[in-house]
Amino acid sequence: MPDTALSDIKVLDLTHHVAGPYCTKLLADYGAEVIKVEPPGRGDPARNVGPFYRDEPHPDKSGLFLHLNTNKLGITLNLKTPEGVRIFKELLENVDVVVENFAPRVMPGFGLSYEELAKVNPWVIMTSISNFGQTGPYRDFVATEITLYAMECHMAQTGLLDREPIYLGGAISQYLAGNTAALATMAGIMGARLQGEGQQIDVSIVESWLGTGAGIASLTKYIYSGLLEKRASGTGRILPALDGFVHFVAAGAGAGPPPQREWSRLVKLLDMPELLDDERFATFAARSENVGELLNLVRPWLTERTKFEITRLSQAERVFAAPLLTVDEVVNDPHNVARGFFEEVDHPATGPLRYPGAPAKMTETPRPPARPAPMLGQHNDEMYSGRLGYSKIDLVRLREAGII
């Protein structure tokens, strides 16, 4: 098997649900050895979160869990017991990273604060992901996805002005935190090599959002000028096509090609050369001001064509256009199929299924085919007997005592 980018890195993964597991999934997908530690009996609570394969609730049939935990080894360990903590410290000696996303009081409550971990393994990086961070007055607040999205600055901008703001659904904030934590963790590992010692990395889900490009844009805009981004009466960028909708920017936008070039391409696409002499649309500022009238000219052109046809014709003229896709269309999209983004993973509980893959194609260190998410305690024997030298009798005793 060809070497992978992270094959020399070992991760002890205490994470659960989404934010932590997405961080460790990225590390695992690029070849790190990730040992996922779950409480005996129930395991990671995500095992009980749908959607389930064939709508059958089962700890090995949660689509969320299966997706998030590919390429990880799975063991059980009860950190609420002194013996569990002792065994954890044994595992800790040989790893580079510990990732956890418990509420901030929990790890110190186990006797496993960063200071305690560093006593056992001075090089270890401890990545701690939480809703609001390890410090501060909201540190112990509870949150779900909608809470987190609301408290950073974007929900206030999302939706209609005269109606309630809308959240993004799913677990968007949590995945984001996992994504940024993986980057910080890699840097932490490299820093530990530089300095000869590890450290703790505190990742707050809310601050991860505020620190995105969009977060910085909203915050700095307000700080510099007092202008606040607000909800509007709708968006002029999503427009009806014959068979659905397209993303289509008629007036031009700040991040696209230079406005006049963009405008002449659009005029050519619509085959309306007379618009070039139309005062209402002569400049970017004019088009923005008269966008309603401009859209009235553009809409008929769009509603006569399908979203894929609009995209094809527009892209040929170098006009930005994209179809609004539903999830089935994304999975079956010819581009995603050609790039093999959705990959087949076989799991004993479900058989082969297509999963979202991982996003970077590395030429020297291609990702190997994904291994399925572990069943609860699947690798107990391999880790406890194989690596730590516990006998079969020991494992029976540990199981009976509820340690594993």
Place this chain on the structure above:
Amino acid sequence: MSRLPLEGFRVIDGGDVLAGPYGCTLLGDLGAEVIRVESIQRGARWRGQLRTPATRPASISPANWTYPDGIPGERPYNREPKYNGSNRNKMGITLNLAHPRGIDLFKQLVAVSDVIIENFAAGVYEKLGLGYEVLSGINPGIVVVSMPLLGNTGPYRAHRGMGTDLDALSGHISLRGYSDGDPTKVQPHYHSDSVSGMTAAFAALAALNYRRRTGKGQFIDISEGETFLPHLGEAFMDYTMNGRVGRPMGNAHPTMAPHGCYRCQGEDSWVTIAVPNDQAWARFRHAIGDPGWAAEDRFADAVSRRNNQAELNPLIEEWTIQRSPWEVMRLLQAAKVPAGPVQNAEEILVDPHLKARGFFDLATHKEAGTHLYPRPSWKFNKTPLSIRMLGPVLGEHNSQILGGLLGLSEAEIGELEHQQIIGTEYLAAADQ
């Protein structure tokens, strides 16, 4: 510990708009030396619309000028807030890559760098004579991250677009929004750009980790359109497992109820509340004063609450509308019920938690004055990160990099300026 984690690595920020440059900013935050390459011929998109005095009347109207106190100044492109904030911790030079001397200097930079991240359209670097074969010939250890909108391969590789196009292509718009499913009511976002940036930075570090073992650099192809797709994983799994195609649910949730956004006292004032299970429901009822309706059978368990949320939500709103969002948060958080206000930028600036966390820092920019800025968002306990410098003014570090790093003489640098291969002010061409 005195050295930042990525100290000693040099990164070329060779991209544009947001995704690539943002990824480079993150590497700069972590201690890498980052050099952003722009040009005086072609406007950097994130520096805003106003380039030369000629463009001003024709560009965005003054009501939307985001410059300090609304004043563009002599060089508005050096006073754009989002540029200055999101290009922190990096140096900036200009090079005309349409000129052979500009290409030559770029190659000299590659020779002494570790990573390049670029997010131009597929094939642009090849056309410039900067394809991976050329760059790795100059520097076998170079890690090249190439991140066009839809990647370097595939039938749509030539497609162009922005972050909001990716929002449409990801399927996310079809999964969120008001429950009537009308996608024209919700502004598309450009979240993919930031996710792509952090993914590019992560992939670059993974490649450096491999290089440490083997000495080899590599070429990494990333499609911006793919980086966000795993963030919708469970929606895709519901399709591949069960053939189900997700739809918007407003602020409702597949299993939790109540779950939503409720009006509070004052204009455009909202709080979000989520009650994850029956135990939380009991605490919620008590926290809001045990009103009679809350004890009714039709709200007794999660399934019933979900089925009756059309009646439940207005009843809750009768309680929230009398209070501020922060008061609701305090009362419900004391009962361990997830509640949080919908906050805008103004409210975030005075958020007591973020203040205590030191999330904002005061910094002075060469041409934009002194303002608060968001700091790098991870907290490393032994090597704290900070804003070491704000986004560079155009060509700010030309002398330092071309002279100091590449060893050009003052005369040579003067000649480059004279030929407009480098510079610090946009030419009229930048408006085209």
